[in-house]
Amino acid sequence: MAMEALTYDRAAAYKDEFPPQEYETWQPRKVMAVLLDIDPMTDKDSSIAIGQEEKYGVSAPKMTSLGTEKVLGLKTLKKHYDALGNYLHVQSLKSVRCGKTVDFIKFRKRCEEIAKFVSNVLSSPVYNCTIGVFSNLKCVECGNPIRKRIPSGESEVTAKCFECGATYTVVDEGEGKSQWAPHQHEIECASTNCSHKIVVWHHELEVGRRWECPSCKGENTFVLAINFKEAPNQSLNSTPENGAN
Numbered sequence: 264m265a266m267e268a269l270t271y272d273r274a275a276a277y278k279d280e281f282p283p284q285e286y287e288t289w290q291p292r293k294v295m296a297v298l299l300d301i302d303p304m305t306d307k308d309s310s311i312a313i314g315q316e317e318k319y320g321v322s323a324p325k326m327t328s329l330g331t332e333k334v335l336g337l338k339t340l341k342k343h344y345d346a347l348g349n350y351l352h353v354q355s356l357k358s359v360r361c362g363k364t365v366d367f368i369k370f371r372k373r374c375e376e377i378a379k380f381v382s383n384v385l386s387s388p389v390y391n392c393t394i395g396v397f398s399n400l401k402c403v404e405c406g407n408p409i410r411k412r413i414p415s416g417e418s419e420v421t422a423k424c425f426e427c428g429a430t431y432t433v434v435d436e437g438e439g440k441s442q443w444a445p446h447q448h449e450i451e452c453a454s455t456n457c458s459h460k461i462v463v464w465h466h467e468l469e470v471g472r473r474w475e476c477p478s479c480k481g482e483n484t485f486v487l488a489i490n491f492k493e494a495p496n497q498s499l500n501s502t503p504e505n506g507a508n
């Protein structure tokens with residue numbers, strides 16, 4: 264429970280960025296995987312120090328440390344969390360029949376190791392620290408504010424509106440500026456007598472989805488199709504291959 268609580272606490276620090284469809288996720292390992300997707304540094308220990316720059320843009324010569332945060336990371340979760348699950352249940356008939364017994368000495372040792380780690384996390388002078396560079400946009404489709412973290416070392420990320428599903432490519436242009444390109448496509452009416460175009464979001468491109476053309480009032484439907492064309496120079500003396508015809 265301590266490992267779960269620490270992981271959920273961590274997730275709460277990312278609540279603006281956590282996809283609502285993942286709210287049902289409860290296994291700490293899976294929650295941590297979602298967090299790592301948001302911020303690759305989320306399960307790393309970090310230290311914070313402050314100092315006054317003497318020259319703008321040049322690190323201060325004297326820094327004062329505010330402390331280090333110890334984080335319950337994916338490695339520890341992988342090592343201990345699932346292993347503990349084995350002790351939650353009474354031994355199955357099969358393992359009793361096979362003569363397996365619970366090694367309580369080993370179990371206690373594992374619990375002590377976890378307790379020590381959890382104490383270190385909880386006694387960190389810095390707790391649940393997330394620092395990042397963010398870019399914001401009001402969704403052009405629904406107006407919902409979107410906040411996207413730009414992980415260090417990355418200049419291009421994909422952002423999604425949690426309200427309407429619209430997606431964007433966010434390009435970091437440096438100096439606090441970023442460009443948001445909506446994933447939209449211009450689609451022309453499929454009628455040969457009409458060339459009216461509508462704008463469709465990438466997430467709306469689904470087989471079976473239909474719309475009425477605002478110009479000719481005809482109905483368009485997205486379908487999956489294979490187009491076949493015969494080879495241009497078919498050899499006359501080719502012999503048919505063995506097998507299916």
Ligand SMILES: [Zn+2]
Nearest residue numbers: 402405424427
């Ligand atoms: Zn939206």
Ligand SMILES: [Zn+2]
Nearest residue numbers: 452457476479
């Ligand atoms: Zn049309």
